[in-house]
Amino acid sequence: MKNLLLSTAMVVGMAGGASAETVGVSMALFDDNFLTVLRNGIQEIAKGMEGVDVQIEDAQNDVARQLDQINNFIASGVDAIIVNPVDTSATQAMTDAASAAGVPLVFVNRQPVNVDTLPDNQAFVGSDEAESGTLETIQVCELLNAAGKTEANVYVLMGELSNQAAVQRTKDIHDVMDSGKCKVTLNIIDEQTANWQRDEAQNLMTNWLSAGTPFDAVISNNDEMAIGAIQAMKASGLKMEDVIVAGVDATRDALQAMAAGDLDVTVFQDAAGQGSGALDAALKLAKGEAVEQKVMVPFQLVTPENMVDFAESN
């Protein structure tokens, strides 16, 4: 097996020397803001390199389509493949397909279920999803504590329920509450999905407001929904300094909302860093070089104090 890998790597390496390296990229979906930054990160780095061609495909959130794309990449003889998995539990088939053909494979952003058993010429570049919701929730607790509260009512906005990040970030909130890391007692009034969307969050928040239950914070699985909630609260005349609003992603719109004093917490996930890290690993593997198989890019907490550092990041 090792011999086969080595010889494949050599063939690939030689082919790479003769012509441009081709990297096939299959993204889970194109119309997601964070993944767009990641995708553009890959593209821009590749553009700046001599003799590197990337071909990016949109799996449109369809597991079967993604596997077909990978097989198509293999059939057209790419030097390496980068996959941003639609479903992290469906990655074994991708690993098998690429390893049978001897093509290096790098998973990016979403951690594959088989991350600990990847063959030598495969790797994962991403972040530990459990960090994001934890950082977010602990900061909300700190802010509530600083405001002198011992008990707080919160609403939770969840992303798409079929999405792992949404499930994990929501779980993080509960974990922080249970672990005692939170200095205040959080009382979740209701948690509902707004499918990552600003418009749905705006409607959901307005529905919550119509019940008139007093609350202290809104914890959202992403920034878009947090902004939707802010727009709804402002429309109903709520004072934003009385409510803690937290999101994840540190998008440009979110930083703008933070500058306006509406958003209090967000978490930065280095999309461009993950993209360039994945491309770097893919090219190294294509040349037959060894890479670290699990590269973790940490999340960073963003607050009004350090937000300027992230102004040009996403």
Next chain:
Amino acid sequence: MSHTPDGVGGLSFDGSGRSLPAEAGVAIALVLIVLAFELLGRLLMHDSFLLNTRDNVPGLFNQARLQIIILQVSIIGIIALGVTQVILTGGIDLSSGSVVGMTAMIAMSFAQVGEINGLPNTRAVFHDRGWVDLPVIIPVVIGLLCGIACGLINGLLIAYTRIPPFIATLGLMVSARGVAKWWTQGQPVSFPTPGYAAIGAGMMPVIIFTCLAILFHLIMKYTVYGKHTYAIGSNEAAARMSGIDVAGHKVLVYTIAGLLGGIAAIVLSAKNLTAQAGMGVMYELDAIAMAVIGGISLSGGRGTILGTVLGALIFGVIISGFTFLRLDAYYQEMVKGAIIVGAVVLDQWRQRRSASRF
């Protein structure tokens, strides 16, 4: 055969049995659903669904909830007005959600501000060309033209190549979503001018929806356009033989549906202060569901704009009701699907019953 007061089999005219229009059934369903939420609310939440139970706000009703019930369905409702006309001709429009996404992206990119917090908005789509801070009429006209163009493509394909509406609009559903993503390579388009934002601010979406609904209700009821639409949907061959330009009329109907999609896109992006390539996904199915719940027959020729408006209201009541009851998110979709199917089953049953009277 049924027994009526006027004789066996209803051979004589039974005026009393026909006095209720189709919308009455939908209206009754709406009232029943509201009452169900009111009752469940009293039992489970110890709170009222529609009545005001707070001391710090005045009024008999819970005004905030009444507003959000309509506000949250008004944008898809605008699309549903167009979809209703398409379905009345016996067609279908699957492209409206994607048309909304594409139009929102394109229109919004002409509505961006040049400066944010005193700094130049370098990421505005047309920053390099200096097309920022444009008067609001420009993005609006561009958005409307975008919608009209999409509708025209649908209409021409259906009327002149004779491919089924399902396929023609499915094609545009996929292509328009592609344009939406390509326009900025997936980047969101945010920070509109105050003039553009005003189109979607506060209850403006409801006002626009209401005006359009009244306008099209009158058009469908009192104009030649409306009568021809119903005629084509009831019996296309007969309509053609009676001298109606069926092909031309279909182009017009789909174009109007496209235009309404364009309006919805403008209102949606203005309301959210952003346009994103993923906007409007599944809106076409929600719009079709609103029409169907409102008693529009998918085989064409039967139903009214008023029915669709009531269908939209049922949708809004259900969404708000679920949130009010704090029903688990996982169950909401299951129940919503069951209600859509249930509404059509009821309607079919009612139709068969009324048909058996003749």
